[in-house]
Amino acid sequence: MALKLEKVVQGITPVSMEWRQKARTYLDKLAIPRGSLGELLNLAEQLAAIRETLEPSVRHKAVVTMAGDHGVVAEGVSAFPPEVTPQMVANFVAGGAAINVLAEVAGARVYVVDMGVAADLTDLVAAGKILSYKVDYGTRNMAKGPAMSREQAVQALEAGIDVAEKLIREGVELLATGDMGIGNTTPSSAILAAFSGLPAEEVTGRGTGISDEVLKNKVRVIQKALEINKPDPKDPVDVLAKVGGFEIGGIAGVILGAAYHKIPVVVDGFISSAGALLAKKLAPASVDYMIAAHQSMEYGHRHMLRELGLQPLLNLNLRLGEGTGGALAMNIVESAAQVIRKMLTFEDAGVTPDAPRGE
Numbered sequence: 534m535a536l537k538l539e540k541v542v543q544g545i546t547p548v549s550m551e552w553r554q555k556a557r558t559y560l561d562k563l564a565i566p567r568g569s570l571g572e573l574l575n576l577a578e579q580l581a582a583i584r585e586t587l588e589p590s591v592r593h594k595a596v597v598t599m600a601g602d603h604g605v606v607a608e609g610v611s612a613f614p615p616e617v618t619p620q621m622v623a624n625f626v627a628g629g630a631a632i633n634v635l636a637e638v639a640g641a642r643v644y645v646v647d648m649g650v651a652a653d654l655t656d657l658v659a660a661g662k663i664l665s666y667k668v669d670y671g672t673r674n675m676a677k678g679p680a681m682s683r684e685q686a687v688q689a690l691e692a693g694i695d696v697a698e699k700l701i702r703e704g705v706e707l708l709a710t711g712d713m714g715i716g717n718t719t720p721s722s723a724i725l726a727a728f729s730g731l732p733a734e735e736v737t738g739r740g741t742g743i744s745d746e747v748l749k750n751k752v753r754v755i756q757k758a759l760e761i762n763k764p765d766p767k768d769p770v771d772v773l774a775k776v777g778g779f780e781i782g783g784i785a786g787v788i789l790g791a792a793y794h795k796i797p798v799v800v801d802g803f804i805s806s807a808g809a810l811l812a813k814k815l816a817p818a819s820v821d822y823m824i825a826a827h828q829s830m831e832y833g834h835r836h837m838l839r840e841l842g843l844q845p846l847l848n849l850n851l852r853l854g855e856g857t858g859g860a861l862a863m864n865i866v867e868s869a870a871q872v873i874r875k876m877l878t879f880e881d882a883g884v885t886p887d888a889p890r891g892e
């Protein structure tokens with residue numbers, strides 16, 4: 534494992550139980566029937582414990598949308614052609630995509646990263662419109678051999694760590710992951726199968742909206758990729774190299790970077806969750822810093838969330854990616870932070886508490 538990755542993976546520690554307890558004790562004093570703000574209270578506790586303060590701020594927000602292409606599209610696994618990946622990157626830059634709209638509502642900036650788009654994006658990079666950590670012009674076809682080399686897998690993970698560190702240094706307090714990559718539900722499903730041991734049919738869905746026939750082929754392609762590559766579930770870098778994607782590695786890196794620097798990170802849908810699963814396998818304590826944005830419509834996401842041990846905040850039948858669910862969930866995360874920062878206790882508000890108060 535390369536030095537930076539090693540350092541970050543080793544440096545990720547569980548969130549402080551002491552701060553969790555302090556936050557819970559404080560939240561129990563708020564002038565509400567105990568527990569009546571439900572999941573917002575758990576979220577507030579998590580934020581306080583991550584930041585080690587009863588006044589956590591998540592005001593400065595960034596969505597990182599990682600883009601990459603996939604050689605496996607040659608097997609006919611997507612409803613759309615790969616040229617849509619760079620076209621959508623251009624749309625993100627123009628500000629006309631769903632992620633631009635939803636991030637603006639959440640008060641988040643969008644950072645688009647070329648992790649491995651199979652097109653020359655140097656003009657957008659030179660104009661400062663996107664970040665480039667291009668590992669290659671798309672992965673190789675995982676149905677025929679490894680998607681990338683082990684070195685490229687490490688490079689993708691470290692790129693994500695770099696992006697997170699750059700944004701955190703600039704003052705970002707809440708990150709969300711996002712993805713763009715035609716074909717990327719296929720490697721995401723393969724990653725889930727490799728780690729969970731679930732059969733390909735159980736982890737595979739319709740992605741951008743494929744027919745029954747194409748879905749059958751996609752399941753076969755995933756089975757074949759697993760059979761010929763034999764990814765080792767005990768070696769997450771091997772799983773990423775053999776059946777992953779550059780943007781998925783980048784997402785895992787962003788999550789690891791956030792956890793290392795004790796910054797909460799909102800995980801978007803199916804593809805982001807595949808990145809999160811890689812992060813968890815590399816550094817189990819990184820899960821403490823993750824917030825699952827939503828339950829994606831992509832079949833298999835439920836298994837992904839179960840493997841992560843996370844409950845999604847929202848269920849809006851989304852299946853877009855880009856970080857859209859992440860941006861939406863940021864509004865809830867901001868609300869939770871403000872609940873613990875700003876609400877008054879029974880005592881401060883002069884409200885009579887329930888008589889026994891549990892004791």
Ligand SMILES: O=C(O)c1ccc[n+]([C@@H]2O[C@H](COP(=O)([O-])O)[C@@H](O)[C@H]2O)c1
Binds near residue numbers: 610717802805830
């Ligand atoms: O985030 C999700 O849950 C999600 C579910 C299905 C599809 N997507 C998006 O659709 C693209 C991948 O779909 P596909 O069919 O080409 O594998 C990619 O750009 C993803 O961002 C995203």
Ligand SMILES: Cc1cc2nc[nH]c2cc1C
Binds near residue numbers: 617621714
């Ligand atoms: C148009 C389009 C937009 C997307 N955004 C994320 N994935 C996408 C896939 C397609 C096809």
